[in-house]
Amino acid sequence: MLKTIIVGASGYTGAELALFIARHPELELSGLYVSENSLDKGKSIAELYGKLLGVVDMTLEPLGVNDIANVCEGIDVVVLATAHEVSHDLAPHFLAANTTVFDLSGAFRVNDLAFYEKFYGFTHQYPELLEKAVYGLAEWNGGAVKATDLIAVPGCYTTTSLLALKPLQQAGLIKEGIKPTINATSGVSGAGRKASTTSSFCEVSLHPYGVFNHRHKPEIDTHLGTPVVFTPHLGSYKRGILASINVVLKEGVTPEQVSAVFEQAYQDQPIVRLLKGTYPAVKNVEGTPFCDIAWAQDGEDLIVFSATDNLLKGASSQAMQCINLKFGFPMTLSLL
Numbered sequence: 001m002l003k004t005i006i007v008g009a010s011g012y013t014g015a016e017l018a019l020f021i022a023r024h025p026e027l028e029l030s031g032l033y034v035s036e037n038s039l040d041k042g043k044s045i046a047e048l049y050g051k052l053l054g055v056v057d058m059t060l061e062p063l064g065v066n067d068i069a070n071v072c073e074g075i076d077v078v079v080l081a082t083a084h085e086v087s088h089d090l091a092p093h094f095l096a097a098n099t100t101v102f103d104l105s106g107a108f109r110v111n112d113l114a115f116y117e118k119f120y121g122f123t124h125q126y127p128e129l130l131e132k133a134v135y136g137l138a139e140w141n142g143g144a145v146k147a148t149d150l151i152a153v154p155g156c157y158t159t160t161s162l163l164a165l166k167p168l169q170q171a172g173l174i175k176e177g178i179k180p181t182i183n184a185t186s187g188v189s190g191a192g193r194k195a196s197t198t199s200s201f202c203e204v205s206l207h208p209y210g211v212f213n214h215r216h217k218p219e220i221d222t223h224l225g226t227p228v229v230f231t232p233h234l235g236s237y238k239r240g241i242l243a244s245i246n247v248v249l250k251e252g253v254t255p256e257q258v259s260a261v262f263e264q265a266y267q268d269q270p271i272v273r274l275l276k277g278t279y280p281a282v283k284n285v286e287g288t289p290f291c292d293i294a295w296a297q298d299g300e301d302l303i304v305f306s307a308t309d310n311l312l313k314g315a316s317s318q319a320m321q322c323i324n325l326k327f328g329f330p331m332t333l334s335l336l
C-alpha cells in the first residue's frame, strides 16, 4: 500500500481526492492537512463534507513548513490541493523528503519563469523543478508521468480544451494561421471554497471574465503547441465546464477524417467519451471523471464541444489517473 497524504484537504478538490484515495485498493490515506492557522484544523473532514461521513472520518491536521520532514516519514505520495503560491513553496520540501508530488495548482505547469510573473503575479524560484515537472494530461502524457516525481496536474479549462483540440492538432487538420476559438463556461466551484463576492450566488449570473488575460490561455497554447483565442465565462451553477470550440479546418478535410482522428486518439481511453447523435452537457459529466466530446462540421468549419466536471477530470480525478499511471495501476482504478 502506498501511503498518501493530501495537503489542502478541506478545499473542494482536496475533499474529492480524499474519497478517491480512501476507496483505492493500493493506496492508504495517511493524512489530511490544512494550513497552520486554518479555522478548520482539528475538525473531521466529514464535518465539512457530510457525504464523507462514515467513509473518510479523518481529522484535518495543521501543517507548517517545519513539520514537513516529520509528516513525510514513511509517506510515498503527496497531493497538493493548494493555491499556486502555496504549492510553489511546499513542493520542494516534499520532494526533498523523497515523496512523489502531484500538484493540482498552476505552480509547475509551464516551463517559463516569465509566465509566472505575468499570469500568476509571483516570481518562480525553482527553474530546476519546472524542468523536471511533467504535465499530467493523462490521456496524452502517460509515459512521461511514469518517469518523474513531480506531476503538474493540468487546469480545468485547459484539460477540457486540450482533449478536444489535440487530436486535430496532432493530425495536422487545423488550418494554419487561424487560431481555434474556445468559449467555455465554468460553474462557480472553479474558484475554490473560500467566500468571495465574485463567486457569491447573488453576484454570479452568466458573464465573461479574464478576457485575453486568463492564465489558462498560455497554458493551452503551450501544451497544444499552437495559439488559441480563449474566453472563459462564469455560470451560476456549482460545477462543470462546457467548452464550444470553433476550428477552421484545412481545405478538403472530410467528416470521415475528423471522426477517424478522434476515434484513433480515444478508442482505448475510457475516460474520454465520444458522443454520437447528441452533444455534451454539464449534467452528464457532473460528479463523474469523464470528458464528453462531440463535434459538428459544415465544410471547413468545425465546432467541437467538450464537457468535464472541473473538480474531477479538471482536477482530482485526473490527479487520480496520474497516480495510477505513475505507479502502474489501471488508469481508472478508484474512478469507475
Ligand SMILES: NC(=O)c1ccc[n+]([C@@H]2O[C@H](COP(=O)([O-])OP(=O)(O)OC[C@H]3O[C@@H](n4cnc5c(N)ncnc54)[C@H](OP(=O)(O)O)[C@@H]3O)[C@@H](O)[C@H]2O)c1
Binding pocket: 007, 008, 009, 010, 011, 012, 013, 014, 033, 034, 035, 036, 037, 038, 039, 040, 063, 080, 081, 082, 083, 084, 086, 104, 105, 106, 154, 155, 156, 189, 190, 191, 192, 193, 194, 310, 311, 314, 315
Ligand atoms: N476548483 C477547481 O475547479 C480547480 C480545478 C483545477 C485546479 N484547481 C487548483 O487546485 C488547487 C486547489 O483548488 P480548490 O478549489 O480545492 O481550492 P480551495 O477550495 O480554496 O482549497 C484550498 C485548500 O488549501 C488549504 N490551504 C491554504 N493554505 C495552505 C497552506 N499554507 N498549507 C496547507 N494547506 C493550505 C485550505 O485550507 P485552509 O485555508 O483552511 O488552511 C484548503 O484546504 C488550486 O491551486 C486551484 O487553482 C482547482
